[in-house]
Amino acid sequence: MERTEITERAERILHDAASTLTTPTAGECLVCFVARQLDEFGCDGTHRFISHYRDSVAPRATALLSRLSAMGACCCDCEMFMNSYEPAARLWTPVQESVDSEEWGERVDFKPPDRMPPCGTTRRGSTKPCTNWERVFRPRYR
Numbered sequence: 001m002e003r004t005e006i007t008e009r010a011e012r013i014l015h016d017a018a019s020t021l022t023t024p025t026a027g028e029c030l031v032c033f034v035a036r037q038l039d040e041f042g043c044d045g046t047h048r049f050i051s052h053y054r055d056s057v058a059p060r061a062t063a064l065l066s067r068l069s070a071m072g073a074c075c076c077d078c079e080m081f082m083n084s085y086e087p088a089a090r091l092w093t094p095v096q097e098s099v100d101s102e103e104w105g106e107r108v109d110f111k112p113p114d115r116m117p118p119c120g121t122t123r124r125g126s127t128k129p130c131t132n133w134e135r136v137f138r139p140r141y142r
Protein backbone atom coordinates (compact mmCIF):
# COMPACT_ATOMS: atom_id res chain seq x y z
CA MET A 1 0.00 0.00 0.00
CA GLU A 2 1.25 3.45 -0.88
CA ARG A 3 2.13 5.68 2.00
CA THR A 4 -0.19 8.44 0.79
CA GLU A 5 -3.01 5.95 0.61
CA ILE A 6 -2.52 5.03 4.24
CA THR A 7 -2.50 8.68 5.25
CA GLU A 8 -5.62 9.34 3.27
CA ARG A 9 -7.36 6.41 4.80
CA ALA A 10 -6.33 7.49 8.29
CA GLU A 11 -7.62 10.95 7.63
CA ARG A 12 -10.91 9.61 6.42
CA ILE A 13 -11.27 7.48 9.55
CA LEU A 14 -10.48 10.47 11.74
CA HIS A 15 -12.99 12.52 9.85
CA ASP A 16 -15.67 9.86 10.29
CA ALA A 17 -14.91 9.63 13.99
CA ALA A 18 -15.16 13.39 14.34
CA SER A 19 -18.52 13.52 12.66
CA THR A 20 -20.00 10.74 14.80
CA LEU A 21 -18.70 12.43 17.93
CA THR A 22 -20.49 15.66 17.28
CA THR A 23 -23.86 14.20 16.32
CA PRO A 24 -26.33 13.24 19.02
CA THR A 25 -26.92 9.49 19.01
CA ALA A 26 -30.45 8.18 18.46
CA GLY A 27 -32.66 9.41 21.26
CA GLU A 28 -29.78 10.99 23.15
CA CYS A 29 -31.03 13.88 25.26
CA LEU A 30 -29.69 17.40 25.20
CA VAL A 31 -27.94 17.21 28.54
CA CYS A 32 -26.18 13.86 27.93
CA PHE A 33 -25.09 15.07 24.52
CA VAL A 34 -23.63 18.31 25.82
CA ALA A 35 -21.97 16.48 28.75
CA ARG A 36 -20.36 14.05 26.32
CA GLN A 37 -19.12 16.83 24.05
CA LEU A 38 -17.73 18.87 26.92
CA ASP A 39 -15.88 15.80 28.18
CA GLU A 40 -14.35 15.33 24.79
CA PHE A 41 -13.76 18.84 23.52
CA GLY A 42 -14.18 21.19 26.47
CA CYS A 43 -16.08 24.42 26.65
CA ASP A 44 -15.12 27.25 24.34
CA GLY A 45 -17.21 29.85 26.12
CA THR A 46 -20.17 29.61 23.76
CA HIS A 47 -23.34 27.56 23.43
CA ARG A 48 -21.90 25.61 20.50
CA PHE A 49 -23.02 22.15 21.66
CA ILE A 50 -26.44 23.26 22.81
CA SER A 51 -26.96 25.05 19.49
CA HIS A 52 -25.67 22.06 17.58
CA TYR A 53 -28.08 19.75 19.38
CA ARG A 54 -30.97 22.07 18.68
CA ASP A 55 -30.05 22.39 15.02
CA SER A 56 -29.73 18.66 14.45
CA VAL A 57 -32.49 17.29 16.70
CA ALA A 58 -34.89 20.00 17.75
CA PRO A 59 -34.82 22.81 15.17
CA ARG A 60 -38.18 24.07 16.34
CA ALA A 61 -36.96 24.69 19.88
CA THR A 62 -36.14 28.28 19.04
CA ALA A 63 -36.56 29.44 22.63
CA LEU A 64 -34.13 26.85 23.96
CA LEU A 65 -31.23 29.21 24.55
CA SER A 66 -33.31 31.82 26.27
CA ARG A 67 -34.99 29.15 28.39
CA LEU A 68 -31.59 27.77 29.43
CA SER A 69 -30.33 31.28 30.08
CA ALA A 70 -33.23 31.81 32.43
CA MET A 71 -32.10 28.63 34.21
CA GLY A 72 -28.61 30.03 34.68
CA ALA A 73 -26.79 28.71 31.61
CA CYS A 74 -26.58 32.20 30.19
CA CYS A 75 -23.13 32.29 28.65
CA CYS A 76 -21.84 28.88 27.65
CA ASP A 77 -22.39 25.11 27.55
CA CYS A 78 -20.64 24.18 30.79
CA GLU A 79 -22.75 26.60 32.82
CA MET A 80 -25.65 24.28 32.20
CA PHE A 81 -23.93 21.84 34.58
CA MET A 82 -23.18 24.46 37.19
CA ASN A 83 -26.55 26.16 37.25
CA SER A 84 -29.17 24.06 35.55
CA TYR A 85 -28.70 20.30 35.63
CA GLU A 86 -26.73 17.87 37.74
CA PRO A 87 -26.47 14.07 37.76
CA ALA A 88 -29.55 12.51 39.38
CA ALA A 89 -29.19 11.84 43.11
CA ARG A 90 -29.25 8.05 42.63
CA LEU A 91 -25.99 8.26 40.62
CA TRP A 92 -23.92 9.90 43.35
CA THR A 93 -21.72 7.70 45.51
CA PRO A 94 -21.13 8.24 49.22
CA VAL A 95 -17.58 9.05 50.22
CA GLN A 96 -16.55 8.29 53.78
CA GLU A 97 -14.23 10.94 55.03
CA SER A 98 -12.35 10.11 58.16
CA VAL A 99 -12.11 13.26 60.16
CA ASP A 100 -9.54 13.43 62.96
CA SER A 101 -11.65 15.24 65.45
CA GLU A 102 -14.02 13.04 67.45
CA GLU A 103 -16.48 15.87 67.68
CA TRP A 104 -17.23 15.86 64.01
CA GLY A 105 -17.61 12.12 63.81
CA GLU A 106 -17.76 10.65 60.35
CA ARG A 107 -18.92 12.86 57.63
CA VAL A 108 -20.48 11.37 54.56
CA ASP A 109 -20.10 13.30 51.36
CA PHE A 110 -21.45 12.36 48.02
CA LYS A 111 -19.51 12.58 44.85
CA PRO A 112 -20.87 12.79 41.33
CA PRO A 113 -20.29 9.84 38.98
CA ASP A 114 -17.00 9.82 37.09
CA ARG A 115 -18.79 8.64 34.02
CA MET A 116 -22.43 9.16 33.32
CA PRO A 117 -24.42 6.02 32.46
CA PRO A 118 -25.74 5.78 28.90
CA CYS A 119 -28.46 8.25 28.12
CA GLY A 120 -31.94 7.22 29.21
CA THR A 121 -33.04 8.73 25.89
CA THR A 122 -35.73 11.22 25.15
CA ARG A 123 -38.38 11.78 22.55
CA ARG A 124 -36.95 13.09 19.29
CA GLY A 125 -37.43 16.83 19.01
CA SER A 126 -37.63 17.24 22.77
CA THR A 127 -35.03 19.26 24.62
CA LYS A 128 -35.87 17.71 27.98
CA PRO A 129 -33.10 15.79 29.72
CA CYS A 130 -33.44 12.06 30.43
CA THR A 131 -33.69 10.64 33.95
CA ASN A 132 -29.89 10.80 34.40
CA TRP A 133 -30.30 14.49 35.23
CA GLU A 134 -32.08 16.58 37.77
CA ARG A 135 -32.59 20.28 37.97
CA VAL A 136 -30.19 22.08 40.24
CA PHE A 137 -32.48 23.55 42.84
CA ARG A 138 -31.65 26.91 44.15
CA PRO A 139 -32.92 28.33 47.41
CA ARG A 140 -35.45 30.54 45.71
CA TYR A 141 -37.25 27.52 44.31
CA ARG A 142 -37.58 25.82 47.67
Ligand SMILES: [Zn+2]
Nearest residue numbers: 043076078079
Ligand atom coordinates in the same frame (compact mmCIF):
# COMPACT_ATOMS: atom_id res chain seq x y z
ZN1 LIG B 1 -18.22 27.29 29.75
Ligand SMILES: [Zn+2]
Nearest residue numbers: 029032119130
Ligand atom coordinates in the same frame (compact mmCIF):
# COMPACT_ATOMS: atom_id res chain seq x y z
ZN1 LIG C 1 -29.70 11.68 28.60
